Amino acid sequence: MAALRDPGERKRIGEGKPILKPFLGFIESVVILGGVDLLFAGFVIIQFTYLFGGQTNIDATAYTYAEYARRGFSELVVVGVLSLGQILGLAAWTKRERPALRSWFNGLSALLVLQVGVILASALTRLLLYEEAYGFTRLRTYTHVFIPWMGVLLAAFLVLLLVGKLRKFAVAVALGAIGFTLTLNLLNIDAFIVKRNVARLEDTGDVDVFYLASLSEDAVPGLADLARDLSGEVHEDLLLELACWNTQLEEQLEKQTWSSTHLSRLVAMDAFEDLQEDFESYKVYQEDWGMWLIHGQEEEIVCAHQTWFR
Template identity: 45%
Template sequence: MMTEHTPENLKETQVQIATPFLPHIISLIIMVIFDQLAWERKFGLQFFLLVLMILLALFIMARVEKKHIPWRSYLLLAPILLGATMTIFQKASSTTFFNIVLTLLGLILLAIALRNGQWLGYRIREVAMGILLLIESMIVDPIKILIENKRTQKKPPAGEKNRTWRRIRPFFIGLVIAIPLLLIFGALLASADLIFREQLSSFFDLFKIENLAELLFRTFYIITLGYFMTGAYVHTLVRSAKEKDITPDKPLVQPFLGHVEAFIVLGLVNLLFLSFIIIQFRYFFAGQANISIEGFTYAEYARRGFFELIIVAVLSLGVFYLMSAFTKRSTRATRRTFSALGILLMLQVGCMLVSAFQRLSLYEAAYGFTTLRAMTYIFMIWLGVLIIAVALMEVFNQFKRLALVLLIIFFGFTLTLNLFNLDRFITQRNIAHAQAGNPLDASYLVHNLSVDSVPALFEAEQASETSPELKEALTAILACKLTLRDHSGREGSWPEWHFSESTADRLFEQHRGRLENYPLSLKSESSIYEEGGQRFEDTYQYYYFEVGGEEIYCMPVD
């Protein structure tokens, strides 16, 4: 749908808004608040609060500027708020990363399509071009809106300057009167309350000469990020109103590859994949005996090539998409043949994913779960969904929906990570793996998983069906985790609050008495070195515990 160049639309492209200083002021306020919440603090509520401030400010400015927002744009609040909210409830770094990425993707789409509401129909080219224009706006528009506003201002009539001063004077006089009173009352309150005095002193410590470098750096990044945020707001409020011509679906690059060449490429790749699948069915899927004939153990064969299969699947999707975009298909017969070869390719890629999934299952059965293995399980499931979607898009000639499909797939992947609670899931599966008679990777449970794993550790330790040996190992793991937690100094301010941290604190406090009395072993190791012709001896002490005869490092002694 083409947009008519009405005077109103022309005005929008001039980046004029009724309150040009408002985005600057709001962006700086947001960045100052975020700096106070996040500087030298542990990750907690800060990202969630930042996103809420950004959204609240955006919708307030849209109302002030009387900008209409289509209902379709409000749908983007779902991925934005899901990602931001789950950063409070999931502590695993991998899940937190994907939550943040999902939130940022939602905010970017909101910025480039808030007022036209066309994001559901965007192709990859519209998304890419929208991001480039957004970056341009973040650099140029904060200055441009001030320049264009000044150009459109009428010359002030006689006496206007005096009238402006009369408006400003009350604020100036109020500040002159208030500042001495604040100093007096502040000094008295500081004398009356030691905690208030410490907080006040820490504020004024920022302005000491030894803190000058820190103050300058914080001021610099607040102003810089505030400037870019202003440009993003201006783009969202003004430039996102311009509708994009997304129909009819004209290709960005005209097809240039002949159908014969495409058929040869797809046909040969299909033959290669078919030979691989035949071998897989003959050996891998047929069981351990057939693999042993070729000189491999079942575990060795399963470990080989797992990630290569995932890469092949991803590359196959990319190759098919490019072939579909660049191949000329002028007749009905060529279109059907190409689609048949493409669907066959997707089916064979699906078979290879099944092989990769089975290999990963053998990994897990032999060695237990890790973060990478658990995430790969979930990734393969959603990669399979993408393969089905690609096949359907080819059948119905809807590859223009690829950008939307990818967003939905990523949303589903991130939602699944949150629903699984990755570290809790890994802990439960590894404990079940040990309960079945396999070795327990205690070191991984201690050092590689976040506090999301703590409730699952306590549940298993308290469960009646847990064997005495495993229960002893879990108690040692929890005692070590409590020692590490106490050593790290967990107490923090309210911006650092996190649901998982709070839950772990509550559980550790309930069981502190018995865990503190658990006898972690102490070990000393010495090393001798020479320096300047003299011999020195360093002694290193650390706590550890044993699981199945294996020494598990806990933490160093202060």
């Protein structure tokens, strides 16, 4: 007879059944959640200057920009994991038969999620301050992309909590991980780093040429454009590094097979074309042990970008 039932009325095995039968009383659960909410709220209020003080906080506490940003990110990860883990555990173990009890539980849980959002905002604020002071690197860019996706996960968690579908949070985490990875690929990290640091150069007059020259070929078009716009010592430093990179890439392209052809390398070589006349005054060579060196107008230096092949 079961086979004759309307397919729309059938349920999957285990659907609607908890993985672990609730055993924790509602009062006990509320005490735990409410206590954590109060503790968290007190911390946010008392430590508001620490969380959002920015430059003033750095000056007052003698933190470095790196320490201030890293502490913010570490706090976000720890608080996020512990808070969401606590809510997931209590949601699975707490008896909440009546709608009123579920509403109280969801309200206290939502308050905790929102307070995690405050820590997230603090972490992003600190990271932006760090980037403003020292520019973008790969690690800072990864973190910059991660924090908004963490915010998306918090929002998804909150929605699933309120509609009673927390068991699907694992799917949200998987989709968030996919979204984070796709964002990194679509963003073209090294090209983005060059673009952001060039924008910062216009505001501050400061750029780390040697770091930018250590990136992948995706950075070359932006650096080639920058070399044409710069002048002075920074221009000379950048030309040295690009000349070194150009020679390495030429040799690499000569040795590569069709199966190792890379579009970014071809685009990079095309970007180098307009700078060939500038490169003629530099001598680039590789030592017997593999290190690439360049002889500039006054001294010999080690190339920031190193391609290790013989």
